[in-house]
Amino acid sequence: MTMKRHFDTDLEDLRGRLLRMGSLCEEMVHYAVKVVVDRDDSHLSKVQDWERQVNALHIEIDEVCLRLIALHQPAAGDLRLIAAAIKINSDLERVGDQAVNIAETGVYLLKEPKIKLGDIPRMVEVAAGMLKDALDAFSRGDVELARDVIKRDDEEDRLKSQTFNELVTLMQRDASAIQRGMDIILVARNLERIADHATNVAEDVIFMVLGKDIRHSAEKI
């Protein structure tokens, strides 16, 4: 009784573009962090190049969504997918920006003596894992995985606070470390924002699949 629609191909294409954008963002985060942790500035140009691709996809995906709405007047699950895609598109573009910030901060830090990274390596693990799983949840429409991503955001916030405290203590002891300490705090802040964007993506997945809006604790996950 159910028939395959041409519109399904368009929606698949939209999903594909978002996942491509998501993969680029994952790579960007991975290599941006390497600039900071491994002190290797060779990755900066890659990250910047991918950012241009992410920005182009950002515009392209918005155009696709507007075209699909205008031409098909989608309803129900189709409408929720497109609405989620518009929001996920924005979040991914911001993830790309955060990755560029991290890489650029990393390049600056290379000119300075090494400094303690606090919980940055663990923060990278959590944020990158959240982003990967949020995109997997989107790809499979997996509500349970999306819920799990949202729960992990608290861990990232905790690690950020711990890193802040550690670096503030260090800066109080050693004034020469203030600039570098501030930079590491900024990196921690960028990673925490990436985790927030992953959380938003996961919330959008739940909306897309169940039609439930759980943002701002409107409903317990």
Place this chain on the structure above:
Amino acid sequence: MAETKIDMRPMPLPAETAVAPKEMPVVMSVRDLRAGYGGAPVLKGVNLDIREKTVTAIIGPSGCGKSTLIRCLNRMHEAIPGATCDGEILLGGRNALEIDPVLLRREVGMVFQRPNPFPTMTIAQNVAAGLVLNGVRDRALIAETVEKSLRRAALWDEVKDKLDAPGVGLSGGQQQRLCIARALAVEPRVLLLDEPCSALDPIATGRIEELLLQIKDQLTVVIVTHNMQQAARVSEFTVFMLMGEMVEYGQTRKMFTQPADKRTEDYITGRFG
């Protein structure tokens, strides 16, 4: 520079969000309605409470029974030879299937797919036809009702200078609004519309939709439509029918974003039908 005052009070919810369907008064109750033609069942036991002063849209693929349902509501269905109709349609405590159809149709008016003004009558006579049929002779009252009905049907400004011109001389969209004015003239409690815009262009369709949104504060509207965007735009409640059964009935807002039944989802997203 003048100080801008910001209203900090909470914004009221949009009307459709504020609707609490179960608390709204019911104007018509359909109970186990079964109808068909020459032994072939079309409606297989439909139960439906139509809420007062709302627009309810009935959607579903061709042959699902939506037109039969609406035609049962004012007993037009029985006018077809061999048609059968069984069950209850409660209107103000009476079973509509057991009262005089002429009296029923004063309370439950109908507008059809194709505009059908009386061809020998003027615009004014068309609107007044129901009143005259009901024995009203007071010219002043008739003139007043004609103007009021044409205004309610958003047609007055376009025809006020040619009330004595033939009704069939109007454009298709105007003729359909004339038919709505004719139905409104007898002050029905419920107005049934069977695909009222299917023969109209988008501008005329838009005018009818605007008109429905304006009159819904005064009476109950039930509209059968094939145009799902129209159902989404004009109605507060939507009924989805399939093969003679009511699959889903609920708030339009919810049905078009989060339908409860997979079959509704498949239909409104164009996967079948």
